[in-house]
Amino acid sequence: MKNSILPFFPVLLFFLSCGNSQINKTVNNQIIDNEIITLDQSKLIFEHTKVFPNNTQLALAFIENGSTKFYGVEKRNDSIFTVQNRNNAFEIGSITKVFTSTLLADFVIEDKLKLEDPINPYFDFGFNEEQEITFKTLANHTSGLPRMPSNFNFDISNQDPFSNYDEEKLNYYLANEMDLSFDEDGKYEYSNLGAGLLGYTLSKIGNKPLNQLFHERIFSKYKMSNSTIGSENVSVYLVQGQSPEGLPVQNWNLASLSGAGDIISTTEDLSRFVLAQFQEDDKVLTLTRSETHVMNTKSSIGLGWHIRKDPSGENWIWHNGGTGGYTSCMVLNTESKNGVIVLSNVSALGDPMVHIDELCFELMRNL
Template sequence: MKNSILFILPIALLLYSCGNSQTKTPVNNQDLAETNIAKSQSELIFEHTKVFPDNTQLAFAFIENGKVKFYGVEKRNDTIFTVQNQQNAFEIGSITKVFTSTLLADFVLENKVELEDPINPFYDVEFKNGQEITFKTLANHTSGLPRMPSNLDFDISNLDPFSSYDVDQLEYYLSNEMDLSFDEDGTYEYSNVGAGLLGHTLSKIGKQPLNQLFQERIFLKYNMPNSTIGSENVSVFLVQGQSPEGKPVQNWNLASLSGAGDLISTVEDLSEFALAQFENDNKTLALTRTVTHTMSETSSIGLGWHMRKGPSGENWIWHNGGTGGYTSCMVMDTDNKNGVIILSNVSALGDPMIHIDELCFELMGAL
């Protein structure tokens, strides 16, 4: 588990069946009268949510034919209740990587950088053995960088395991410990340090903190007023993150690796970003969805977004995320303007978190 979390589980590549689970126990107080979700969707939600501890919240956005509806549940006293939580904030973990790559696409279209450019000139330190890393390989996980930097002691017992990993430590890693493992053709190897490095580099180029770049270039543009970095900046209700046992946990601060998973958002905000993906004339978002590396006949990656063929051959883009107190998943079919977004305070440090990915892909398949 130590190296498998944060912030994506590749098993989600395989999860897209949409079998209709039947409710086996009447411990379910979801109220469908005030919502438009189907009973089959409610049953899927119940089957996957009943395993979570009390005080677990899940917030949903269902997008069908470009129309959005929201739904939410909370488990209390071993009962699942319907709640309105579309404006409640959650850590979104690695879905942040999509926003970091969107910022990169913006810079590319403004001719600030090119995808094939190395990031090396933007640093005063020399990278170990003169190894070069390009913007594109950071955004599509083909740089050869590992999941975590070797000088980060990632300990899941630490309440905030990244908070002390500052710029000095990142640059020490680049100049003294970095060891790229790619072959000549490039190989997909999911990397949190790579995405964090991309965000840090873009912040240097933009001469602004990453959160400010997100605010000015993405959140304002796509009507996402309740998205931010840092729990102290959240202006709406922030759902308490939980441990796998359901105990309150501290919010994470990724420090110099912020671009890998530091964002806090709501399903309402993320639905606005999802709807923007359906706009044909948005060149920045289209660039992030352009395939830059192929892993298999059904799986590829653009800039940030992972892509796969859905059960009927449709093209899905997706990303998921997880931190010590939260798990998230976001899947879209841009051709048919469908999508499912789930934010939760289910810890990524426990095995039950896989239910969030499973539920998201099953709900998507059922649309």
């Protein structure tokens, strides 16, 4: 599982050393309420949370048969405590890509564009070597674009490493350095650049900032009142992001690549988005979950969403995300109307962040 669900957003992974003595002395002070959480679920949460530094928070949502329960924990003084944090805000990293693709689907349903249309005509310059990219290939990672553009350098000493990658640099890359690597049938190659370029292009088409389009076409529609882009726009308590060592870090600003990972949200807001996935008459969301590319017998992709065949035989729709101070994971099953959301201020730049993905999937199996 570890290799199959590593978070996609970070461009580097760093290892954090956690001594066994530190982990073993962590105390489980969770409050168990069978109406909200079972003993088995609490044990899973404890086992995956005890490795994190103090001041770590996890906000969780359990959606079972269309009904939602919220739960939260915080590690303080080497103890895991139950907390109320359903309306606390976290960066959700690459889960943003699902919303960028939802915006694309919204434009498609409104006949503003077609998935197979190239994005090239929306730019007033030619792409390098006249290469062409379609909306669909940006949304399902088959465009041939690399994970990050060649004129972007990740500086680990910069706590907000994407903030300087502005429109000028993105346009320069497209015009002068873009080099697509794909076969005739298309090949899956996960690309933060591709999702960022998709959001940038949709913003040009909508003639509005991406955050405004999200609010008007998605957040307001699904009553996600505490979701936004930009820490300065958050109206609820924003949980402090942490480094792998547990030190405070800056919030990220992805600038021209905002569509790849800039949204800040809460488990309550995201649970509403998950519940909307269970509505068969929502043409926009149905389109995002429709398979567009097959990777292997167990994995495929729609628009933004990844589709996974679980060993149980169920089809799970999912995405995860990570930034310098946060890690997230969201998985759902439209047939059973089950889902799990985990948001955290666990840095995606440290090895223990894999526990967030593992916890999310194990809790899903436990429902």
